[in-house]
Amino acid sequence: MKSVKEYIPHREPFLFVDQIIELNDDHVVTELTVREDFEFFKGHYPSQPIMPGVLMCEAVFQSAGIYIAELMKDDGSEKKTPILSKIGQARFKRLVTPGEVIRMEIVPLEQKGPFFIMRGKTTNKAGEMVMNVEFTITAK
Numbered sequence: 001m002k003s004v005k006e007y008i009p010h011r012e013p014f015l016f017v018d019q020i021i022e023l024n025d026d027h028v029v030t031e032l033t034v035r036e037d038f039e040f041f042k043g044h045y046p047s048q049p050i051m052p053g054v055l056m057c058e059a060v061f062q063s064a065g066i067y068i069a070e071l072m073k074d075d076g077s078e079k080k081t082p083i084l085s086k087i088g089q090a091r092f093k094r095l096v097t098p099g100e101v102i103r104m105e106i107v108p109l110e111q112k113g114p115f116f117i118m119r120g121k122t123t124n125k126a127g128e129m130v131m132n133v134e135f136t137i138t139a140k
Contacts (some may be wrong), residue, residue: 027107031102056092061120064118064120082138084136090133116137
C-alpha cells in the first residue's frame with residue numbers, strides 16, 4: 001500500500017493522517033497519533049490541550065481525499081487535489097488529547113458527477129465514538 005503523502009498533497013504541519021489501515025472500494029480507514037508537539041496545542045489550550053474539532057474534521061476530510069485518489073487512480077486523468085465543498089451534521093462526543101490515537105473511517109454515500117457525498121466517523125483506541133460528520137468532497 002502507498003504512503004499517505006503519495007495520495008494527498010497535504011504536508012506538515014497540516015497533515016492529520018499518519019497511516020492507512022484499510023483502503024478498498026467500500027471505505028478507507030486511517031489513523032493519527034495525536035502528538036503533544038502539534039503546534040496548535042500551544043494555544044488550544046496551554047493548560048488543558050485538546051485537539052480542535054475542526055482539525056478532527058480535517059483528519060476525516062484528508063482520509064476521504066485518500067479514498068478519492070485511490071478511486072480515481074485508473075481514470076487516466078492527472079492527479080487531482082481534493083476540495084471540500086460541503087459540511088453537515090458534525091457531532092462531537094469526546095475530547096481528544098495529546099498521546100491519543102484516533103481512527104477515521106470514511107464511507108461513500110452517493111456520487112453526483114464529480115461530487116462524493118460521504119460520512120466519516122472518528123473513534124479512539126477503545127473504540128469509543130469521538131465524532132462523526134457528513135460532507136461532500138470533489139477533486140480538481
